[in-house]
Amino acid sequence: MSELGLDQLPVRADLRGMTPYGAPQLEVPVALNTNENPIPPSAELSAAIGAAVAETARGLNRYPDRDATRLRADLARYLGHGLSQENVWAANGSNEILQQLLHVFGGPGRTALGFEPSYSMHPVLARVTGTAWMGLDRGQDFRIDPEEARAAVARHQPTLVLLTSPNNPTGTALELETVEAVAETCPGVVVVDEAYAEFRREGTPSAVSLLERYPRLIVTRTMSKAFALAGARIGYLAAHPAAVEALQLVRLPYHLSATSQVVAKTALDHATELLASVDELRAERDACVTWLRNQGYTVADSDANFVMFGTFSDRSAVWNGLLERGVLVREVGPPGWLRVTVGTATEMARFRAALLEVTHQA
Numbered sequence: 001m002s003e004l005g006l007d008q009l010p011v012r013a014d015l016r017g018m019t020p021y022g023a024p025q026l027e028v029p030v031a032l033n034t035n036e037n038p039i040p041p042s043a044e045l046s047a048a049i050g051a052a053v054a055e056t057a058r059g060l061n062r063y064p065d066r067d068a069t070r071l072r073a074d075l076a077r078y079l080g081h082g083l084s085q086e087n088v089w090a091a092n093g094s095n096e097i098l099q100q101l102l103h104v105f106g107g108p109g110r111t112a113l114g115f116e117p118s119y120s121m122h123p124v125l126a127r128v129t130g131t132a133w134m135g136l137d138r139g140q141d142f143r144i145d146p147e148e149a150r151a152a153v154a155r156h157q158p159t160l161v162l163l164t165s166p167n168n169p170t171g172t173a174l175e176l177e178t179v180e181a182v183a184e185t186c187p188g189v190v191v192v193d194e195a196y197a198e199f200r201r202e203g204t205p206s207a208v209s210l211l212e213r214y215p216r217l218i219v220t221r222t223m224s225k226a227f228a229l230a231g232a233r234i235g236y237l238a239a240h241p242a243a244v245e246a247l248q249l250v251r252l253p254y255h256l257s258a259t260s261q262v263v264a265k266t267a268l269d270h271a272t273e274l275l276a277s278v279d280e281l282r283a284e285r286d287a288c289v290t291w292l293r294n295q296g297y298t299v300a301d302s303d304a305n306f307v308m309f310g311t312f313s314d315r316s317a318v319w320n321g322l323l324e325r326g327v328l329v330r331e332v333g334p335p336g337w338l339r340v341t342v343g344t345a346t347e348m349a350r351f352r353a354a355l356l357e358v359t360h361q362a
């Protein structure tokens with residue numbers, strides 16, 4: 001093929017110079033970099049998924065249920081709080097949900113506001129939908145003070161506020177007071193990205209409990225993390241039925257394949273089994289936080305399945321040292337910090353051993 005560079009294509013001016021988002025996908029023995037659940041579906045569940053997909057395959061000449069009705073009803077039941085199918089929307093990962101939200105509520109002339117450090121896809125999605133992004137700093141310990149948040153939202157009048165709880169990459173869960181303060185002040189919609197909700201510590205609330213009181217509040221969730229289903233690409237949201245209706249204006253017809261829908265439904269039928277690993281991972285997470293603190297590191301409190309720790313004068317060197325020992329973590333967060341996903345007990349032991357080696361050499 002003849003030579004062709006991106007600069008010879010009519011790429012939108014505001015996208016020029018961008019690089020695609022994503023962590024390095026490297027083949028390593030211990031992958032602790034993308035917050036996946038390390039425990040694969042059981043043989044029984046994968047057989048059930050296989051059987052359900054085989055059955056669905058017999059009808060693949062037809063388009064899928066465009067509204068994913070049965071899956072949404074099951075997701076609503078899983079969330080509880082009196083929610084039903086009209087309150088729930090599903091898509092290919094919560095990333096697609098977030099993209100749809102920005103398509104329908106963002107766009108040129110509008111502002112989305114978030115508190116950083118946070119999930120770096122949020123500003124990327126704002127950018128590709130032509131939405132202005134306003135990233136404000138989280139406060140001490142990566143918390144968001146309710147009154148400071150209220151004042152910021154009142155000042156900037158965003159159409160969309162994105163709160164992440166538990167936050168990625170810090171692990172910080174928000175107090176409900178913060179969500180309430182933002183929801184009371186925001187002239188637009190308030191999205192709480194709860195990708196890690198199932199991992200939160202005992203007594204930490206979810207914004208799902210606020211949906212009834214705040215009609216313009218939207219909570220996004222995913223099956224990629226706690227449900228150990230990252231490969232299936234299923235995300236969803238809970239909101240007022242009007243918000244769900246609004247999303248249908250921008251969704252592609254038949255966006256969620258028949259196989260995706262049935263895989264998600266089958267996994268939900270096995271929710272108890274899938275979520276059993278969550279308790280194990282939470283215990284492993286708490287042990288990791290304690291161990292790192294005992295080693296003298298600064299560690300952010302975590303309600304998620306990862307831990308952010310530091311600080312290193314040369315974090316890239318530590319990241320590389322770990323990688324040389326077969327342990328892949330993520331170089332993300334404020335300068336000097338690293339983030340490690342909680343793996344199995346064996347994987348965490350390898351992480352600890354590798355970190356000791358690397359830092360004693362340094």
Ligand SMILES: *Cc1c(COP(=O)(O)O)cnc(C)c1O
Nearest residue numbers: 093094095119168195222224235
């Ligand atoms: C992992 C993650 C998601 C998205 O995951 P999907 O696989 O697209 O569902 C969304 N938000 C945050 C904060 C995440 O860390």
